[in-house]
Amino acid sequence: MREVAYTDIVETVSRLAIEANTFLGEDVLRALEAAAASEESPLGKQVLAEILENDRLAASERLPICQDTGAAVVFVEMGEEVSIKGGSLFDAIHAGVRKGYVEGYLRKSMVADPLRRQNTKDNTPAVIHVELVPGDRLKLTLLPKGGGAENMSRMTMLTPAHGAEGVKQFVLETVEKAGPNACPPVIVGVGIGGTFDTVGMLAKKALLRPVGSTHPDPFYAEMEKELLERINNLGIGPMGYGGRVTALAVHIEAAPCHIVSLPVAVNLQCHAARVKWAEL
Ligand code: SF4
Structure with missing residues (x-):
């Protein structure tokens, strides 16, 4: 031992x-910079520039x-x-x-x-x-x-008949309902499978994956890509002011489940997507 x-x-x-709480990860900063470059709405672009300025100031002034x-x-x-x-x-x-x-x-x-x-x-x-x-x-x-994005997170018990499209609809509905309240652009953690008690944890664990990484399973990688595109077509935009960038990433975690169940959880993470790790 x-x-x-x-x-x-x-x-x-x-x-x-x-x-x-002080230094946003390089992966999130890169995604926000790419979003600022690609955002079509002038107001959305301005909001992203301000988010990035806030993140830089926090790091240089050692403030949250x-x-x-x-x-x-x-x-x-x-x-x-x-x-x-x-x-x-x-x-x-x-x-x-x-x-x-x-x-x-x-x-x-x-x-x-x-x-x-x-x-x-x-x-x-x-x-x-x-x-x-x-x-x-x-x-x-x-x-x-943070409480804002957490409060807009949701879970549901679908049945197998709902299939992949049912899962996608629930994810889209959750992001749409959240609107500006989850402080977009968000990272969308999706848990699929498991049981009622574990699916929320799967959705939260999905938020640990570096932004910009690809799901190892091509089936879920494709689903993440499609969901990201459909979410960004909702038009919510940075901080809900309208625009093309509502989410920076969709991350899915899947687990085995019961033959009659299809649990789904969506854990939203705001643009202040803070994660740090260490190994002892
Ligand atoms: S940016 Fe995140 S932590 Fe800050 S108020 Fe919005 S939801 Fe809460």
């Missing part, structure tokens, strides 16, 4: 929280890209030969989120209870997804997820 220190996890998660610094969603790939020394994995992640959000002066957006709504004041708890993988490495990926 390889030991990973509790304190290293705390420090890493804290750093990821601050970096993710957006005031909503999100719920801290953490995906963990834990090697089966890793043991945590000095504490538990979950405690370390929560402590790292607490440290990063407090020391980085990031907005604290978590309430302890969905109805009584008392702010926890340190952005904990994190939302944690753990996957056991072969090996002795520990990969931590932090995705600060």
Whole structure:
């Protein structure tokens, strides 16, 4: 077994929280630059230029890209030969989120209870997804997820008769209903298959893929391409001011499912598509 220190996890998660909220990934910046170059609407072009200027300023001034610094969603790939020394994995992640959000002066957006709504004041708890993988490495990926785009996300239980076109219609309907509220241009995470409880997680996991990457399965790669084109024909445009660029990418994650089911989830990610990862 390889030991990973509790304190290293705390420090890493804290750093990821601050970096993710300050420095937008190169893949997203490149996609926004390409969108600014191709957008036909003058207002849409101007909005994209302002988004890019905001992203550059955030990085140079070490300020958050957006005031909503999100719920801290953490995906963990834990090697089966890793043991945590000095504490538990979950405690370390929560402590790292607490440290990063407090020391980085990031907005604290978590309430302890969905109805009584008392702010926890340190952005904990994190939302944690753990996957056991072969090996002795520990990969931590932090995705600060803003509430605007999250609120416009949807899921449904289709039947197999709805088929691929039913899935596409649901995705298009979700983006259309979201309009400007998801702060477009968006990245569209689509989960297909699994069960009611897992399909949302698939849609969120789809958002981790680098923007501009192609799905390894040609069937889904083609579906992503078609969906992106149909979404960009909706005319919503950057921040909903009209235009050709409503989405930067569509990413699909599919999983086996029951013979009578076709679960679908759409997790929208705004233009502040913040993801940072580290391996210990
Ligand atoms: S949806 Fe994204 S860009 Fe819009 S306010 Fe929330 S975090 Fe910021």
